[in-house]
Structures are given as structure tokens and as C-alpha cells.
């Protein structure tokens with residue numbers, strides 16, 4: 230989301246453009262207009278804008294299918310290497326994931342088909358048989374751009390669309406994180422292939438290769454982390470012996486406490502109920518604004534997720550990350566049982582790497 234700006238909304242989905250995308254357009258304009266004149270510069274930039282319009286439609290393919298499953302789309306982001314639909318919490322249902330993913334390339338194939346028909350109607354002499362992206366007829370160029378976009382995206386290089394489809398198909402038969410690991414391995418191999426081929430033919434492929442490789446690595450890591458935490462209930466990790474702060478305490482009394490510990494956030498508890506989180510940054514801010522008269526309750530954060538003791542650690546971790554808190558209450562039927570911290574959750578994933586030890590122990 231950083232380094233991007235909003236350009237509008239369509240079907241309720243915000244569209245954002247990354248600043249580097251504008252740099253790319255400026256670069257294309259500069260190169261083309263210095264080499265071939267201002268008219269060529271304008272034409273090249275317009276062509277790229279049209280291609281990215283097709284990329285945008287591809288992303289709408291993903292986003293609208295996701296929306297039909299009731300998922301929230303944070304935004305569609307356009308980058309120089311393509312688009313990204315930022316879907317909040319992708320479902321762990323392989324069939325749905327495959328449907329969402331395949332919708333993108335299908336949009337490009339439909340656009341290619343449409344351009345072919347329109348081209349034939351407007352000018353029957355147009356030749357679609359040879360690949361052409363520059364010069365020649367705009368409709369033919371756009372036809373090929375869409376055909377290649379569709380084909381390129383179904384290459385099974387996870388985390389590209391084709392790789393996600395592959396992961397979904399493996400996940401229909403195997404464990405989800407195992408499927409991610411396999412798809413990521415295929416993705417990394419193909420990424421190396423892209424980079425090697427890119428050196429000889431097209432530097433663009435090198436960029437894509439680097440993007441695919443790092444994407445595959447980080448997604449495989451995230452999958453391993455969540456699988457190791459997906460079978461441990463929060464109950465086993467929650468902290469029951471912890472220091473609390475009362476909302477009525479003067480804020481200055483806790484400054485000492487908060488500055489002499491590595492703990493960043495403190496639970497604010499009143500009458501056995503978790504009422505807020507005093508974050509280190511709010512303490513520093515209050516000090517900065519000389520709010521020495523304030524009480525803890527005045528500056529504590531009062532919005533936070535409540536974690537259930539039977540909730541799996543992976544879900545708790547993702548909810549806490551979404552809400553940007555490092556500590557949350559563990560409650561059952563309104564009774565505070567303990568607290569859970571991000572630190573504790575991550576620590577547990579180190580103790581049980583990849584979930585093997587736990588899983589093998591619990592499954593017969």
C-alpha cells in the first residue's frame with residue numbers, strides 16, 4: 230500500500246497505482262520520444278496505458294469472483310510488473326481459490342477473442358497470425374497483448390496465477406501447506422528459468438523471475454509458519470501470570486514500568502476485565518505532549534480483538550496482525566483467562582517448526 234496513490238473505485242473496489250508505474254510511463258515516453266519523436270512517445274505511452282487497462286480488467290476478474298464469495302477486496306494495485314488484487318483473508322478452500330485465480334487469465338482470453346471479432350468486422354484484411362506488439366495495427370497489438378498476458382499468467386510459477394491454480398489442485402488432494410510448499414518449489418525453479426532466459430532475450434523476464442522467486446519463498450515461509458501454528462490452541466500458549474495496569478492509575482506511574490522492560494504493550498485491566506492496551510508508543514506520545522495529569526484509561530487503546538482459548542494460534546496471529554496489536558485478551562464467556570502476545574505466538578512457531586512434531590504426535 231505504501232508508495233501508491235488512489236485513482237478511484239469500481240464495483241466498490243478502490244484502485245491504486247504504484248508510483249513506480251508512473252516512473253515506467255515516464256521512462257517509456259522519454260526513450261520513445263527522444264529516439265522517434267514526440268508522436269511516437271505519446272503513442273507508446275497510450276499503448277502501455279491500454280495494456281494496463283487490460284491488466285486492471287484481469288484483476289477485476291479475480292476480485293469480482295472473490296467478491297461473489299463474500300470476500301473483502303482491500304484494493305487493486307497496479308505495479309509496473311502487473312496488478313495485484315489485495316484480497317483480505319483468501320479462503321482455504323482450494324476449489325474457490327482456483328475459481329478466483331482462473332478468472333483473471335480468462336478475462337484476458339475473452340478480451341483477445343473480442344478483439345479478434347471486432348478486428349475481423351472492422352477490417353477483414355487484418356492479420357492476427359503473427360505475434361506483434363509494436364507498430365502495425367492497434368487491435369492486432371492489443372489482441373496479442375491479451376493472448377500473451379493470459380498465457381503467461383497460467384504458467385505454473387507460484388505465486389503467479391498458474392502457480393496458484395496448481396497449488397489449489399494439489400490442495401484438493403493434499404494438506405494445504407504441503408501444497409503451497411510444492412507449488413513454491415515449482416515456482417522457484419521456473420523463476421530461475423525466467424532469469425536465465427531473461428539474460429538472453431528480455432530483461433523484463435529477469436524482473437519477473439526475481440519477483441516470482443522472492444514471492445514463492447516468502448509464501449512458502451508464511452505457509453510453514455501458519456501450519457505450525459494451525460494445530461495449537463491459544464489456551465496452550467496464553468500467559469496467565471502477567472502484570473496489569475489499572476485504568477485509574479496515573480499515567481506517570483506506569484512510565485517507569487514501560488520504559489524498563491522489553492514489553493511494548495501493557496494490558497489495562499479493571500475489575501478482572503480487559504479494558505484496553507497501553508502501547509509504548511502512546512506512552513511516549515503522552516510524555517511528549519506533557520500529558521502528565523492523564524490517567525492510564527485516557528491514553529490506552531480501547532479497540533482490540535478478543536481471542537478465544539480454543540482458537541488456533543495461527544488464526545489468533547492473523548487477527549492480531551490485522552488489528553495491529555501485540556497483545557490481546559483471551560476470554561471465554563466474558564471471563565478473562567489470560568493474555569496472548571504476538572511474541573509468544575512466534576516463539577511457539579519456532580518450537581514447533583513446520584508443525585511436524587505436533588502433527589505427527591497428535592495424528593495416528
Ligand SMILES: [Zn+2]
Pocket residue numbers: 287288291330333334382390
Ligand atoms: Zn492474475
